[in-house]
Amino acid sequence: MAHPNAVGVDNTFRRKFDREEYLQRAREREEQEEARKSKSKGPPVQRKPLKHRDFEVDLESRLGKTQVVTPIAPLSQQAGYYCSVCECVVKDSANYLDHINGKKHQRALGMSMRVERASLQQVQERFEVLKKRKDPGSFSEQDFDERILKQQQEEEEKKRQRRERKKEKKREKAVEEEPEVEDPDVAEMMGFGGFRSSKK
Numbered sequence: 001m002a003h004p005n006a007v008g009v010d011n012t013f014r015r016k017f018d019r020e021e022y023l024q025r026a027r028e029r030e031e032q033e034e035a036r037k038s039k040s041k042g043p044p045v046q047r048k049p050l051k052h053r054d055f056e057v058d059l060e061s062r063l064g065k066t067q068v069v070t071p072i073a074p075l076s077q078q079a080g081y082y083c084s085v086c087e088c089v090v091k092d093s094a095n096y097l098d099h100i101n102g103k104k105h106q107r108a109l110g111m112s113m114r115v116e117r118a119s120l121q122q123v124q125e126r127f128e129v130l131k132k133r134k135d136p137g138s139f140s141e142q143d144f145d146e147r148i149l150k151q152q153q154e155e156e157e158k159k160r161q162r163r164e165r166k167k168e169k170k171r172e173k174a175v176e177e178e179p180e181v182e183d184p185d186v187a188e189m190m191g192f193g194g195f196r197s198s199k200k
């Protein structure tokens with residue numbers, strides 16, 4: 001009669017870790033996941049690295065203008081900033097900038113958010129360009145004086161042109177409304193006179 005504690009009989013009632021079995025299961029699971037991934041995504045999309053913008057961002061061309069907005073108007077004519085790439089409207093300039101610098105927009109342009117790593121040669125070339133740009137305009141006091149003088153002359157010229165224009169306008173007005181505004185004082189009161197209106 002066999003004793004329950006006889007050698008060779010498992011009487012611990014513990015679950016034993018079956019290495020082989022679990023290894024097999026893990027492999028199966030990995031295979032399944034692999035299959036699922038390749039089915040849903042396909043090969044990973046290669047996007048180009050980020051590039052410089054080669055145009056000015058227009059934020060101000062419509063500043064201060066009035067526009068009638070109706071809810072049925074096309075998106076591009078709605079209030080706010082319209083992005084033609086993503087076909088969406090952003091409500092203000094800050095958000096628009098965020099948008100065109102953002103991931104979704106760059107993706108639509110075919111770029112990832114990664115920046116290309118510059119090579120040594122590119123860096124050296126860049127330094128050369130900057131050096132060349134700096135050289136001719138090496139700064140001296142004389143340059144400074146010259147620049148001030150030039151600016152003053154330009155301003156004088158502008159003032160002169162403005163005066164001419166005003167005179168011209170005044171002459172035109174005088175011709176149009178000769179009977180009413182002959183007196184330069186009256187003209188001035190009515191807002192037609194520029195300075196030196198009485199000299200004429």
Ligand SMILES: [Zn+2]
Nearest residue numbers: 083085086105
């Ligand atoms: Zn966009």
